[in-house]
Amino acid sequence: MIIDARSLPGGTKIDTEVCIVGAGAAGITLAREFTSARFRVVLLESGGLEFEAETQDLYEGRLLDTTLAALTASRLRFFGGTTNHWGGWCLPYEAVDFEVRQGLPHRGWPFDKAYLDLWYRRAQEVCQIGPYEYGPVSWGIWPEQIVPPFRGPNFVCKVLQQSPTRFGSAYEADLRQAGNVAVYLHANALTFVTDEMDKQVNKLSVGSLSGNRFSISARVYVIAAGGIENARLLLTSGKPNGPGLGNQHDCVGRFFMVNLNYSGGQIIPSDPYVNLDFFSGRAGSVYTGFGARQGFVSFIGLSAETMRDLQLPGAKILWQYKFKPVADAVSAARRFAAGESSSEGTLADLAKIIGNLDGISELAVRKALFHQGLPVEALTLDCSSEQLPNWESRIFLDIERDALDIPKIVVDWRLTPDDKKKAAATLRLLGREIGRAGFGRLRSSLDGEDARWPEDLYGDEHHMGTTRMHVDPRLGVVDADCRVHGMTNLYVAGSSVFPTSGASNPTLTIVALALRLADHIKERLM
Amino acid sequence: MKTDFLSRRTLFATIAASWVSWIAGNPAPSLPEPSPVSSVFLRELLTELFSDLRCAAAIGRVCLRASPPQQSSLEDLASSILAGVPIEPKRSGSLPQIRYSIRERIRSNFTEGDTLSIDGWILSVTETRLYVLAARLLDGVEEPDRPATSG
Numbered sequence: 001m002i003i004d005a006r007s008l009p010g011g012t013k014i015d016t017e018v019c020i021v022g023a024g025a026a027g028i029t030l031a032r033e034f035t036s037a038r039f040r041v042v043l044l045e046s047g048g049l050e051f052e053a054e055t056q057d058l059y060e061g062r063l064l065d066t067t068l069a070a071l072t073a074s075r076l077r078f079f080g081g082t083t084n085h086w087g088g089w090c091l092p093y094e095a096v097d098f099e100v101r102q103g104l105p106h107r108g109w110p111f112d113k114a115y116l117d118l119w120y121r122r123a124q125e126v127c128q129i130g131p132y133e134y135g136p137v138s139w140g141i142w143p144e145q146i147v148p149p150f151r152g153p154n155f156v157c158k159v160l161q162q163s164p165t166r167f168g169s170a171y172e173a174d175l176r177q178a179g180n181v182a183v184y185l186h187a188n189a190l191t192f193v194t195d196e197m198d199k200q201v202n203k204l205s206v207g208s209l210s211g212n213r214f215s216i217s218a219r220v221y222v223i224a225a226g227g228i229e230n231a232r233l234l235l236t237s238g239k240p241n242g243p244g245l246g247n248q249h250d251c252v253g254r255f256f257m258v259n260l261n262y263s264g265g266q267i268i269p270s271d272p273y274v275n276l277d278f279f280s281g282r283a284g285s286v287y288t289g290f291g292a293r294q295g296f297v298s299f300i301g302l303s304a305e306t307m308r309d310l311q312l313p314g315a316k317i318l319w320q321y322k323f324k325p326v327a328d329a330v331s332a333a334r335r336f337a338a339g340e341s342s343s344e345g346t347l348a349d350l351a352k353i354i355g356n357l358d359g360i361s362e363l364a365v366r367k368a369l370f371h372q373g374l375p376v377e378a379l380t381l382d383c384s385s386e387q388l389p390n391w392e393s394r395i396f397l398d399i400e401r402d403a404l405d406i407p408k409i410v411v412d413w414r415l416t417p418d419d420k421k422k423a424a425a426t427l428r429l430l431g432r433e434i435g436r437a438g439f440g441r442l443r444s445s446l447d448g449e450d451a452r453w454p455e456d457l458y459g460d461e462h463h464m465g466t467t468r469m470h471v472d473p474r475l476g477v478v479d480a481d482c483r484v485h486g487m488t489n490l491y492v493a494g495s496s497v498f499p500t501s502g503a504s505n506p507t508l509t510i511v512a513l514a515l516r517l518a519d520h521i522k523e524r525l526m
Numbered sequence: 527m528k529t530d531f532l533s534r535r536t537l538f539a540t541i542a543a544s545w546v547s548w549i550a551g552n553p554a555p556s557l558p559e560p561s562p563v564s565s566v567f568l569r570e571l572l573t574e575l576f577s578d579l580r581c582a583a584a585i586g587r588v589c590l591r592a593s594p595p596q597q598s599s600l601e602d603l604a605s606s607i608l609a610g611v612p613i614e615p616k617r618s619g620s621l622p623q624i625r626y627s628i629r630e631r632i633r634s635n636f637t638e639g640d641t642l643s644i645d646g647w648i649l650s651v652t653e654t655r656l657y658v659l660a661a662r663l664l665d666g667v668e669e670p671d672r673p674a675t676s677g
Binding site: 265346348349350352353355356357358359428431432433434435436438441442443444445447448 | 633637
């Protein structure tokens with residue numbers, strides 16, 4: 001059933017077995033897993049079934065670095081959460097993303113990828129995408145279609161799947177019909193009330209913007225409010241003037257990470273007519289080989305071996321085509337044939353002669369003369385890199401409060417010099433590989449030791465790490481079961497538990513971890 | 527035809543000198559004193575390599591501004607480009623083979639990381655020298671005023 005919490009009498013006390021805070025990808029996945037259980041579940045959602053500006057404003061906070069995506073634009077605070085506007089890109093983290101790796105501090109998960117595969121497979125169904133297959137061949141991309149240098153050893157073609165699923169609209173009916181699940185809309189978690197030692201949550205205070213206040217008592221509580229709000233709720237809970245829950249080692253809110261998005265530069269292909277059909281680009285392609293139409297995106301990434309050998313974090317590289325106008329190409333080809341030329345800047349100059357050095361210019365000209373395809377002048381690179389875990393990158397409570405009298409948050413997002421060095425090294429390696437393969441030349445946007453990030457750098461909407469998972473409570477907020485260190489009945493779901501990320505989009509992993517947590521809670525309660 | 531013959535002969539001398547030094551592992555000796563003819567030969571080499579010499583020269587000017595070459599003369603520059611190109615002077619030396627060898631050397635540069643970053647472009651050391659050679663051949667350019675970053 002779905003209940004508007006504004007209709008509850010003030011002071012209502014609700015008893016349940018499981019209380020989940022937040023009805024986004026993680027919260028809805030958890031609640032659905034419990035629909036056939038014999039225990040009761042309460043799912044709290046701050047917003048309603050549709051967008052409401054007043055509720056969305058509760059996300060307002062202060063960014064100390066404005067190159068981070070705006071807090072009110074990067075998230076959605078109503079039933080379904082941010083999946084109401086997500087792009088649907090699904091890709092599991094790679095085995096290497098889970099590893100503790102030399103040269104990359106604070107990296108690694110408490111378990112490996114193979115362990116999580118079981119839940120990844122189930123997450124595919126929840127996200128309503130194709131089978132758990134991510135090899136390019138499974139998507140009709142054969143190795144011989146992939147041009148060097150993108151078929152190894154350093155750079156490879158990778159595939160992600162596109163989910164069409166808005167979790168709110170897709171799963172509202174399931175939860176509405178479930179006899180043991182009560183969804184409360186317009187119900188904001190205010191603070192956890194704990195026992196004397198802050199070891200156990202006794203109840204959760206809840207409020208509506210209308211002024212209504214009530215409480216939930218549960219055996220188990222799960223915070224699934226998003227990568228920033230999870231930490232915020234821990235920081236605002238516990239004893240007055242205390243450090244917050246799970247924060248005995250000052251870890252809550254730290255290690256805040258996003259994916260780093262920036263333009264990587266330009267590639268001039270030696271052959272303007274090179275066949276790049278293996279690469280779908282951001283727009284993606286549709287594959288029907290699995291019996292249904294399934295959207296996917298093929299892109300370029302570092303191979304696992306290279307990430308390990310060169311101590312590089314993950315990177316997702318896509319490009320956009322900059323086409324030569326056909327008329328220009330034909331006239332250029334004629335000039336070429338006549339031994340004439342025109343100088344139009346380094347890019348144009350290089351574009352004209354790179355093929356000579358790489359040994360394919362004659363082919364390109366022949367193709368141009370016979371009008372075979374549209375010639376490519378350049379490939380403009382869009383990069384998305386993994387941010388390295390950084391203790392100094394954090395969120396904390398502001399003195400300013402929101403409409404519910406909860407402290408707003410301040411985001412002090414910080415990168416390390418290594419983030420830039422690793423990104424530059426990846427691009428430099430790409431430039432070398434492109435040259436080695438005779439594919440063309442790269443102009444890197446991160447040029448030199450003292451290079452600045454490209455002006456278009458921005459930290460994206462994938463908020464991670466603020467309640468990170470670690471077996472050592474000094475280095476993490478939750479344990480390997482996603483239970484808050486030192487607490488008996490408080491869990492966290494969502495990307496805030498990611499100890500490190502990769503270049504993959506996080507939602508599939510969020511759902512996989514939610515399924516795993518659901519199994520854990522079912523085992524605990526049944 | 528006579529020009530072709532002469533140019534190739536001089537070029538072969540260059541290659542031979544470079545080849546000997548390559549075998550010996552020493553820096554390439556200087557070529558014979560510059561002459562209008564040797565420039566013609568180098569132009570012939572570059573014409574064989576580049577469909578558009580003016581474009582190569584334009585890039586060479588950018589390279590010169592960004593990265594001063596250590597070689598002070600055209601001949602030294604040519605030697606450094608051709609040093610290590612494994613050509614047997616008596617048996618081969620055809621321009622297509624030189625072209626092939628240089629191409630392989632460029633790829634080897636990329637493999638070994640012998641690259642330069644010129645205005646962000648990641649270029650092999652060998653091709654950079656070729657561009658500079660083209661620039662110097664086509665027009666006397668001013669000496670560079672700022673260093674490049676090593677790739």
